[in-house]
Amino acid sequence: MLELRGISKSYGDQKGVENVDLVAPDGSRTVIVGPSGSGKTTLLRLIAGFEAPDRGTISLGGRLLHGAGGSVPPHQRNIAYVAQEGALFPHMSVADNIGFAIPRQTVDRARRVDELLARVGLTAAFRDRRPHELSGGQQQRVALARALAQQPDLMLLDEPFSALDTGLREAMRTMVGDVLRDAGIASVLVTHDQAEALAFADHLVVMRDASVADAGPPQRLYERPADIDVARFLGEAIVLPATISGGRAQTALGDVRVRHDDAARANVLVRPEQVRVAPQSDGVGALGRILHRAYRGAQWRLEIECQECGLAEPFSIDVPASFELSPGDHVRLSIADEAYVLPR
Amino acid sequence: MAVSIDLTAAKAGSSSRMPHGTGHPLILGAAVLTGLLSLLPLGFVVYIAATSGWETIADLVLRPKVGAPVVNTLALLVLVLPLSAVLAVALAWLIERTDLPYARLWSWLVIAPLALPAFVHSYAWNAFMPRFHGLGAAVLVSILAYLPFLYLPVAAQLRRLDPALEETAQSMGKRPAVVFFRVVLxxxxxxxxxxSLLIGLHLLAEYGLFVLTRFDTFATVIVDQFQSVYNGPSANLLGGVLVLLCLALLGLETRLRGDERYARVGSGAARRRSRVPLGEWRWAALALPLAFALLSLAVPVLTLARWLWSGGAAIWRLEFIIPALGQTAMLALAGAVMTTLAAVPMAxxxxxxxxxxxRVLEACHSYVGALPGVIIALALVSITVRVALPLYQTLATLLFAYVLMFLPRxxxxxxxxxxQAPVELERAAASxxxxxxxxxxxxxxxxAAPGAMASAALAALGITTELTATLMLAPNGTRTLAMRFWSYTSELDFASAAPYALLMIVLSIPLVILLHMQSDRVEQV
Known part of the structure; x- marks a missing residue:
């Protein structure tokens, strides 16, 4: 288990991270997500040991990596690090790159290299290639194989997919997730892409302004975030003022169930996919107006404004392609399932 | 002798060239003409070798008198190159990658020796320690004078390396020392x-430095032969051997270089790197750059100051200094403008x-930079004497020599x-x-004008301190700063030479500034 306690690090008067606590369970896939400059990469570099925190302790599996007694240097941590673009050694072949961490006298060194290549979906034909002869995706695969070769206690991935094309990115993400699960290696991945974060994580940490804004299972963070900003960062959010009583919230989009028993006035969070859109002729629900629609094959993406519901900004929502309404038309809006009462 | 320092050499394959045809016939014609003229010195050497016959060659080249300078020259290469490489890597690493105190200042001081022409370095050492000469002196002064040629590209490459490579290697369990030798080096x-190639070519070509340290190399022997028997076959044939040595060095470098590609893989900005803390060694590490600065800067500057002081006002004979300054400026300016114009079509x-x-044409333009000034001078003397006597020892021939020498720069x-200028603008203007x-x-x-100005400045600075070819080719009555300096030094009148040394140093300071700026910019390229 990776444990960070009260970690702070600043560069001059610029805060890198401030008072961060973080726990990544064994075998888990932790994702640190946040906008650029939020301190997520700094955190990763502190875990790897490339930089030392000003305050706080870091431990891995009960072993203190950084604390009052000093710092374990990166080469003694057995924490693998996969950099943004793979950072393959340009003067070595693929096989030499992968074998870098395998001692030379190891008996079945060559076989292990081939095995690792196969594990990341590359054939033995790649052994003698040079990094510059590989595509971006292949470079990332080799970088992953190289990191696996050292049999690390933890693998750090610094935006490993951001340099890849959209299609490739998803395939790589799945592949990396599977390989790490099969190997039973805990990982910490840093990204600024919330969709990637939600897809990869089983433990999600949202960073903002050098500290942790929220952390937990991705579903919990998406449905019941710590505050409005986390809600907005993880996906499109509709925030409605509501009057709450008896486990129900009254909003301009109608009544909706909430897990909140006290009577109160609060903001509730509704995700667009919870909003039901019906033709005006249906006669129930708040009245909204379609501003714009874009065809996406299976669906239409509608942009809807609802000023009478108290929404300052229009929101986007996907409806089936069979939905026959055009910009300018009015629609009836209502909320399905359950809304979430945002903490004050 | 002026090979240019190409700090972007390692960025193979990253230029986005757009091929379309062979360009305009006028421009191609101009480039072909320059390329053919560039081949003259090589053609001359081949001609001499072909017309001399084996017996003459064996007679003049294979004799004991030639053996010693060959051994000397090789010893020089074998000692100076590895020592300089180790020293340059150590200095560059300390200055670029550690928390060495005053790193910024050292990065200037380490390349500052370039402001002193090599023969001024040895002049200073000669005056500082008159009994210090021979191989030891030649090696020491060569390292002091030429180290910046190695330091600049090594420091630039160190700065350009992606820090993620070292970090990854470290995370894979390698100690810092192992990371340095297996990933950085x-x-x-x-x-x-x-x-090293650049320094090697300078060692082969340099005349003044080795005369003053009383160390006979191939180049000094050739110049001596030339001065005793003008246009003699002996100097020409030895020149041929010197060219072979230069080409061998070039070939060796090309072979060792192979088609390796060490550029950064992938795109995107490399992140800022943190410097290695030296801890308790922080102040001890100062000893290395300090020693280098003392030997390469303090010794010459103090020696020069001493001669200037003891010489007083008497050595400032303005009736000689001002014409020398004027002639040097005129030659440098005219030479630089002609060189730049000649390079435009090819560029x-x-x-x-x-x-x-x-590519073939470009190679013709570039190889002349590797030829020692003495070879170009020998070739032009022979050609003018045999084919175009009216041009012998004229300003035109001298300027032509400068163009050939500084064309690659x-x-x-x-x-x-x-x-960097978008091709679309040319098309827009055409449309x-x-x-x-x-x-x-x-x-x-x-x-491209600002870049052209910088190139012209580099050429002008080279011409300002050029000695060998100028000595051999200059028309009667020409007295540049370098020539005046040289004639006083040859008469051991070190005091009278001092003002000329000072002027050449002052004129060369822009060279140091230009190179430092270029090397600073490497990071952003």
Missing amino acids: PQLRLAIMGG WLAVRAPGRVQ ALVGLRTSIA LGRPPVAAIWQTTIRL
Whole structure:
């Protein structure tokens, strides 16, 4: 288990991270997500040991990596690090790159290299290639194989997919997730892409302004975030003022169930996919107006404004392609399932 | 002798050239003409070798008197190159990658010796320690004078290396020392070889430095032969051997370099790197750059100051100094302008219309930079004497020699700045009705002007301190700063030489500033 306690690090008067606590369970896939400059990469570099925190302790599996007694240097941590673009050694072949961490006298060194290549979906034909002869995706695969070769206690991935094309990115993400699960290696991945974060994580940490804004299972963070900003960062959010009583919230989009028993006035969070859109002729629900629609094959993406519901900004929502309404038309809006009462 | 320092050498394959045809016939014609003229010195050497016959060659080349300087020259190469490489890597690492105190200041001081012409370095050492000469002195002074040629590319490459490589290697369980030798050092190989080649070519070509340290090398023997028997077959044949040595060095470097590609893989910005804390060694580590600065700067500056002080006002004989300054300025200016203009067609072709013919032409332009000034001078003397006597010992011949020697310097700078001017502007100008050459002149060449100025400045600075070819080719009555300096030094009148040394140093300071700026910019390229 990776444990960070009260970690702070600043560069001059610029805060890198401030008072961060973080726990990544064994075998888990932790994702640190946040906008650029939020301190997520700094955190990763502190875990790897490339930089030392000003305050706080870091431990891995009960072993203190950084604390009052000093710092374990990166080469003694057995924490693998996969950099943004793979950072393959340009003067070595693929096989030499992968074998870098395998001692030379190891008996079945060559076989292990081939095995690792196969594990990341590359054939033995790649052994003698040079990094510059590989595509971006292949470079990332080799970088992953190289990191696996050292049999690390933890693998750090610094935006490993951001340099890849959209299609490739998803395939790589799945592949990396599977390989790490099969190997039973805990990982910490840093990204600024919330969709990637939600897809990869089983433990999600949202960073903002050098500290942790929220952390937990991705579903919990998406449905019941710590505050409005986390809600907005993880996906499109509709925030409605509501009057709450008896486990129900009254909003301009109608009544909706909430897990909140006290009577109160609060903001509730509704995700667009919870909003039901019906033709005006249906006669129930708040009245909204379609501003714009874009065809996406299976669906239409509608942009809807609802000023009478108290929404300052229009929101986007996907409806089936069979939905026959055009910009300018009015629609009836209502909320399905359950809304979430945002903490004050 | 002036090979240019190409700090971007390791960025193979990253230039976005757009091939289209062979360019305009006028421009191609101009480049072909320059390329053919560049071949004159090599042609001359081949001609001499071919017409002399084996017996003469064996007679004049294979004799004991020639053996000693050959051994000397090789010893020089074998000692100076490895020592310089180790020293340059150590200095560059300390200055670029550690928390060495005053790193910024050292990065200036380490390249500052370039402001002193090599023969001024040895003049200073000669005056400082009159009994210090021979191989030891030659090696020491060579290292002091030429180390910046290795330091600059190595430091630039160190700065350009992606820190993620070292971090990844570290995370894979390698100790810092192992990371340095297995990841960092291999990637400095191209920079080390490029810098070593440059120093090696200078060692082969240098005359003044080794005369003053009383160490006979191939070049000094050739010049001596030339001065005793003008246009004798002996000097010419030895010149041929010297060319072979230069070509061997070039070939060795090309072979060792192979087609390795050590560029950064992938795109995107490398992150800022943190410096290695030296801890308790922080102040002890100062000893290395301090020792280098003391030997390479303090010794010459103090010696010079002493001569200037003891000479007083008497050595400032303005009736000699002012004409020398004027002549030097005139030669440098005219030479630089001609060199830059001669490089324009090739530079434009190399960027806008690359192809096989253009690559061959470019090689013709570039190789002359590797030839010692003494060879170019020998060739031009022989050719003018035999074919065009009226041109013998004229200003035109001297300027032509300068053009050949400094052509590669101008070409490298021009090529880079032309590559930065978008080709669309040329097309826009053409579609607005400009004829092709005018369109190129009014768009690309205009935009490349600042780069061209920098190239011209580099050439001018080289000409200012050029000694060997100037001594051999200058018309009667020519007395440049370097020539005056040299004649006083030869008479052991060190005091009278001092003002000329000072002027050459002052005129060379812009060279140091230009190179430092270029090396600073490498990070952003």
